[in-house]
Amino acid sequence: MATMKEVAAEAGVSLGTVSNVLNNHPSVTEESRKKVLEAVQRLKYRPNITARTLKTKASKSLGLLIPDITNPFYPEVARGAEDVAKRYGYSLFLCNNDRSIEKEREYINILIEKNVDGMILVKPSISSDEIQEIRKQCAVVLVDMYDAEIPGCDIINVDDRGGTLKAMDLLYESGHRRIAFISGLLESKSSRCRQEAYVEFLTRQHIPVDERLIKRGSYDWFSGYKCTTELLRGVDPPTAIFAANDLMALGAMKAARERQLVIPHQLSLVGFDDVDMASLCTPQLTTVRQPKYELGTMGAEALVEQMLAIEKKAAHQPETVVLDTDLIIRESVGYAKR
Incomplete structure (x- = not known):
């Protein structure tokens, strides 16, 4: 990559003149401006943005x-x-x-x-x-x-905690007691917050926390699909699943459909985020909307x-x-x- 010094040598002008041309300074003569711009084109010179911003x-x-x-x-x-x-x-x-x-x-x-x-x-x-x-x-x-x-x-x-409690309350008021949770990556603090709020809600309602109903996803649809497949193969499968994001909820929907389960009559499902696809799938996904x-x-x-x-x-x-x-x-x- 050409340098400003090489442009100056090619154009036969000083470094200061090259700088003035590149910064549209009015003091430059038309002849010098033309020489510099032609040299820039021949050498395919690109100004160093970082160097230029050091002064300002x-x-x-x-x-x-x-x-x-x-x-x-x-x-x-x-x-x-x-x-x-x-x-x-x-x-x-x-x-x-x-x-x-x-x-x-x-x-x-x-x-x-x-x-x-x-x-x-x-x-x-x-x-x-x-x-x-x-x-x-x-x-x-x-x-x-x-x-x-x-x-x-x-x-x-x-407010991840508040959003999770809203979702869990809806499922609880709809009569669900075996509610599964598909978490996101637990390295994420918001993921841990949602899982903690899930456990908090169950404890508050005196519902035993069944570790078999907690699955770890990775925020993509396939992990939701895989986790739901495992949940539905269990001896006492959940009647509802709360997924920590919509993509995993959509994966859960696919897994349920493959087992001929009708949502929401045989399995209820809630997501988190409210991405556009949540309102485009069938049935439309109930979810927690983040701003x-x-x-x-x-x-x-x-x-x-x-x-x-x-x-x-x-x-x-x-x-x-x-x-x-x-x-x-x-x-x-x-x-x-x-």
Whole structure:
């Protein structure tokens, strides 16, 4: 890749002239401008964005790290963050880490090299110490982070416990007592929170917690399918299944259909997220709606506020915000047969 020095040599001008041309400075003569632009074209020179932003201390760019771009939950989060970023004049780098901590660290390093002004980390796997190191480079907002408060970081969460209790209460009021739970990856703090709320609800209703009814999924449809197949093969199968996300619930629906079980008459099913597919399947899926778009917009708004405080060298009081969930009742829950 050509350098600015090589462009200057090719055009027969100084480095300062090349810089002025690339930054549209009015002091450059038309002859010099033409020479530089022709040299840029011949050498296929691309300006080093990071180097250019060192002088201004602002790249007008943000980074958004998400765990899984194939999960329809996350594009809505990204859209919310992008809309806010665009409104404030920022571009947004979207990084998919595939739930890999190594890939997460790699993308963080790339974003730091690009001199981004701030990062939104969704379900971060890195340690609190690592997050503090990032904060020395740029502003940071955390989404879906249930650890103790990290100094200086705004945190945007969803009420996973409340959403789980709403779903369980619906199943309980529909007469279900053998309610199975398909968790997500327990490395995720929100997954653990939903499983804890499931156990809490059963305990509160004096229903024994049957470990055979708790299966560990991985947030994809196939794990929901596999877990449900195992549950339905049991001696005393559940009358209802609560899955920790909609993709696993859709996999559960497929497994039930293959066993000729009619939902909701023979098996009730509840998901979590309310992705578009939840209302397009048959029967339509009852689920807990997360404010996906709002997670993105609020994360980006908090990041912009934090960056403004840094720019003005003003004190920033970080906040932890917990967004409410809604129970969306559709067609997949029926009354348990006694």
